[in-house]
Amino acid sequence: MPHEISSAAEAILDKEYKVLDHGFVRLVDYMGGDQRIVESARVSYGKGTQSHRRDKGLINYLLNHQHTSPFEQVVLTFHCKMPIFVARQWIRHRTARINEISGRYSVMEKEFYVPDQAQIRFQSQTNRQGRDPREVPSELRNKVLEFLISGNQKASDDYSNMLEDDIARELARINLPLSLYTQWYWQIDLNNLLHFLKLRLDYHAQWEIQEYGKVISELTQAVAPIAYEAFEKHVLNAIKFSGDELQALANQLQGKDHNLSGIVKTEYEEKISRILKLNSDI
Secondary structure (H helix, E strand, C coil), rough: CCCCHHHHHHHCCCCEEECCCCCCEEEEEEECCCCHHHHHHHHCCCCCCHHHHHHHHHHHHHHCCCCCCHHEEEEEEEEEEEEEHHHHHHHHCCCCEEEEEECCCCCCCCCCCCCCCCHEEEEEECCCCCCCEEEHHHHHHHHHHHHHHHHHHHHHHHHHHHEEEEEEHHHHHHHHHCCCCEEEEEEEHHHHHHHHHHHHHEEEECCCHHHHHHHHHHHHHHHHHHHHHHHHHHHHCCCCCHHHHHHHHHHHHCCCCCCCHHHHHHHHHHHHHHHHHHHHHC
């Protein structure tokens, strides 16, 4: 099987894409692309024996019917820099290979994430792990920023003082906050990468990790554009209903109340709103 080269991916290799205030993502290497997916799916066919249209159709069929093993033949390696709290969400995706900077061996760069004022929000009233769209008064936003900045500075000064006193790096680091930036090399196959993007591009995900998802999605498109287009069509922009939600939808189509309540009701109504918005955009 010949080595597959993507001119679009080659053009962006090692290019740094900024995320948040001090973070970035770089595509440092890749193996395979759309052609590798169709070759591994067909096995007995060589490169060039099928048309581009049929290759595209096959990739769409595979993804739509969840035949995902051919996508695992494509591998991407990223160099990423992100706040520790983002990294802890990120690492929940365990089907990847990661090598992270170690505060035991290295002196950590004293870079801390400070959110933009627009991202300072109240706790959501419907989502226990999210932010509310209500606007926070400017005085309170400034107060929060003062807390965050002063806390970062105090932790940074204490860290420096301990290092100057020759305290072990592995001890000096332990009071550094979740806003501290870390970095790693992250290698993952395309199937699991698309699963990562499905979850981290979702509007329920924390805003900061969504920002990383957006950049990674652009880099992924450069490596496997047909596969990513199929992912957008069959996964990212698809809407899945549970059995209860399907019954609720059937009730509404018959002019009845959907009979849902609580968080289930909220999520169902969000899905219906998305469908109506898609319909209005057509």
